[in-house]
Amino acid sequence: MGLRDSVLPGSGCVPVMEIGCRAVWRRCAGHWRTCMAAVLSPAKVTRGVMCVRTPPLLSPAPWMRRRLCMSAQSRLCWSCQCEIRTEELFCPSCRSLQPPDLTRGYFYLLNCDRSFDVNVQELQKKYRDLQRSLHPDYFSQKPQFERDISDQQSSLVNKAYKTLLSPLSRGIYLLGLHGITFTEGTEEGIDAPFLFEILEVNEQLNEATTDAEIQEIGNDVQEKCQMLTENVKEAFQKGDLEGAKKFLTTMKYYTNILEQVKKKILP
Ligand SMILES: [Zn+2]
Incomplete structure (x- = not known):
């Protein structure tokens, strides 16, 4: 059963974002209770829905008005819906781990300047700090949804670290950010x-x-x-x-x- 099929006919509620096989639902204040009942049981998802009874662009729900006013520097916590800064891994309010922001690159993820000249010691320190806060032990008692997010975050951090640590892959990655592709096996410029x-x-x-x-x-x-x-x-x-x-x-x-x-x- 698809996520959209999981909404009761006539409830007027749709999921607005999907992460992996699960969904993050947004809350529309007026229909929270009804929609939770409609959605929770069949799809086993965790929270909220967006109500489409009121056309959002004509009369946006409170959370949507807030979302429209938010800058690119912030997003909503998937768990408690409070506004958080995009670079925050954990919600400062409910401490839930946030899904990775895939639009940000590896340099951003490891909190270092977008430059070839990285400080390797600093990179290693940031990597270790991140891996410590994403350690699976810390999430063993958390819901499966959050455990999945921690796996995604952890593998992304590993990939980012591995890419930025080696000068070769760091250089190729940086070229890619400038729109220059590096084709494997190319002999361009080789005499x-x-x-x-x-x-x-x-x-x-x-x-x-x-x-x-x-x-x-x-x-x-x-x-x-x-x-x-x-x-x-x-x-x-x-x-x-x-x-x-x-x-x-x-x-x-x-x-x-x-x-x-x-x-x-x-x-
Ligand atoms: Zn939260």
Whole structure:
């Protein structure tokens, strides 16, 4: 049964937002009681409905008037409907965890400047703080709906952290925010001498037999990646996005070699 089908015919109430397989319902003051009864049982959803008996644009319900006046910096708590700032993870009034705002990017989520030059220590600290407040133990006694939100928030934070931590993925992500796509396997801006060098390093890695030899190759490549990270940083600072893309393409090849080095050294 779809969510809309779960509303009793003639009640005039519709869900206004869906998250996953569940719904967040908005309250219309006049029909709260009736609509709760109509909706709660079949759909097993948690709260509220929007009443469409009164055309909202002609005579908006109180919560809707409030919503229309709200800036992009605020939203309504799914649980108690109080107005909260968008960056707030928990409602200051009822302490419910809020659903992730997918329109905001990873930099916003981890509360750092939208720049290639991130402070890794600060990023790690913010990540740890967020993961602590989203720890599953904290939600074990909460309703399933809120547990689902905590899973969504937690995986989003993990994804954001992983993306922003590595210079390569951070650079690619930042380019994406500027509308520049980075196609996998592209050889754009790659010249023959560079490809030859990569082939040679791969060959050395295949022939290396001891951990020390493999590590040495890894150290050389790591050094090159560090230099490229500086190049990418400068390019972004100058606003030279095509330059940043070129350095990132090169970095991708070296990063692939570093991954092979790690696999070879692991027992
Ligand atoms: Zn609340």
